Amino acid sequence: MFIEVDRLSKRFDNQSVLEEISFSVKRGECLGIIGPNGSGKSTLLKLLSGVESTTAGRIELKGKQIEQYNRKELAKWLAVLQQESLPPIGFTVREVIEMGRFPFQNWLGEETTDFERLIDVILNKMGLDDLSDRHLEYLSGGERQRVALGKTMAQQPELLMLDEPTTYLDIGHQVLLMDRIREWQLEEDLTVISVLHDLNLAALYCDRLLLLHNGRVVATGSPEDIIRTDLIEEVYGTVPIVMKHPVYGLPQIILQGESFAQRKGLAKKRQGKMEILQ
Numbered sequence: 001m002f003i004e005v006d007r008l009s010k011r012f013d014n015q016s017v018l019e020e021i022s023f024s025v026k027r028g029e030c031l032g033i034i035g036p037n038g039s040g041k042s043t044l045l046k047l048l049s050g051v052e053s054t055t056a057g058r059i060e061l062k063g064k065q066i067e068q069y070n071r072k073e074l075a076k077w078l079a080v081l082q083q084e085s086l087p088p089i090g091f092t093v094r095e096v097i098e099m100g101r102f103p104f105q106n107w108l109g110e111e112t113t114d115f116e117r118l119i120d121v122i123l124n125k126m127g128l129d130d131l132s133d134r135h136l137e138y139l140s141g142g143e144r145q146r147v148a149l150g151k152t153m154a155q156q157p158e159l160l161m162l163d164e165p166t167t168y169l170d171i172g173h174q175v176l177l178m179d180r181i182r183e184w185q186l187e188e189d190l191t192v193i194s195v196l197h198d199l200n201l202a203a204l205y206c207d208r209l210l211l212l213h214n215g216r217v218v219a220t221g222s223p224e225d226i227i228r229t230d231l232i233e234e235v236y237g238t239v240p241i242v243m244k245h246p247v248y249g250l251p252q253i254i255l256q257g258e259s260f261a262q263r264k265g266l267a268k269k270r271q272g273k274m275e276i277l278q
């Protein structure tokens, strides 16, 4: 297994945030981590990328315990996409993407392989050719997110971790970003672990989903196994309509506003619980 997590727990100041988390990820797979606010998704990602230390349990990456890697070693094959990791001002798009190569430079700041061509390919893939000399502070949120992904691509990782990559993006840019990541995953056999709030994107783009609730794993499985009305209601406290995507057959959810349904006489409350009338 590429990643093996065994009975992982995390406490902050004696408050338990993650309890007995176990799962594994195969090389080349995309695992989506979903769950409500505060369920522990970001904390799990921080433990998996070595940013936070575990309280109990074991994380094995490529057959080795995570504590046995040093930071620079990990940075050569593990990348984390975070928007706030971009430098605030003063750098052009091209310079920022080149920064992804830092882990491969020697102590003089030189790299032995010619990476200029790689940077050109990435600029092109991310649709950033025309913006390569633009300073970061003059980019929109969507453009900055593409630069952030470009920087992680330059790192040529084997494992990519993403925390809410589509936040602040409009639907066009959400699909564009997720498509680029999926293409990259399939072309390079990249392993992807992504925290996602949008369950429809998670169902479309992830091979498997891990559903967290109150710091525990409720279920792991294919999108069909996880995006089910009963599980979503249990964890999120709202009853969605789950439908099959008309083209891909994958589960997609439609939200039901309770107040609207009640007003229209389509639902009523029974014993404190909303029931949708057929």
Ligand SMILES: Nc1ncnc2c1ncn2[C@@H]1O[C@H](COP(=O)(O)OP(=O)(O)OP(=O)(O)O)[C@@H](O)[C@H]1O
Binding pocket: 012, 013, 017, 035, 036, 037, 038, 039, 040, 041, 042, 043, 044
């Ligand atoms: N450094 C910390 N110190 C203390 N508590 C923390 C720390 N980091 C996270 N927590 C707590 O751990 C819990 C889980 O937080 P986490 O950010 O992992 O949840 P999440 O599922 O990513 O939430 P969201 O969807 O709202 O981003 C929260 O109650 C949070 O307050």
